[in-house]
Amino acid sequence: MKVTVNVDCTPEEARTFLGLPDVQPLQEAVMAQMQERMTASLKSMDPEVLLKTWGPMGLNNLEQIQKFFFSQFPGGAAGGGGTPGKK
Known part of the structure; x- marks a missing residue:
C-alpha cells in the first residue's frame, strides 16, 4: 500500500x-x-585613497622603486655591461 x-x-x-x-x-x-x-x-577602494595608502611618499617612492629595480640588472639602466659570452 x-x-x-x-x-x-x-x-x-x-x-x-x-x-x-x-x-x-x-x-x-x-x-x-x-x-x-x-x-x-x-x-577604501577609491583610486585616490589607494594611491595615498600604497605610496605614502608620493612620486619619490616610485623613483626609489625604479632605482632599486634597475640596480638589479648588470650595467644598471644602460642596457647591460655584463661580460659577453658568459651564461
Whole structure:
C-alpha cells in the first residue's frame, strides 16, 4: 500500500509546526552588518585613497622603486655591461 500526503504551507508555518526557531531577525541583523562593512570597505577602494595608502611618499617612492629595480640588472639602466659570452 502506498500513501501520499501533500502539505501546503508556508516556510514559517512549517517551522512553527516542527518547533524550529525563527532565525529571520538574526539573519536580517547579520545581513545589515555585512552590508555596512562592505559599504565601508568600498570607500577604501577609491583610486585616490589607494594611491595615498600604497605610496605614502608620493612620486619619490616610485623613483626609489625604479632605482632599486634597475640596480638589479648588470650595467644598471644602460642596457647591460655584463661580460659577453658568459651564461
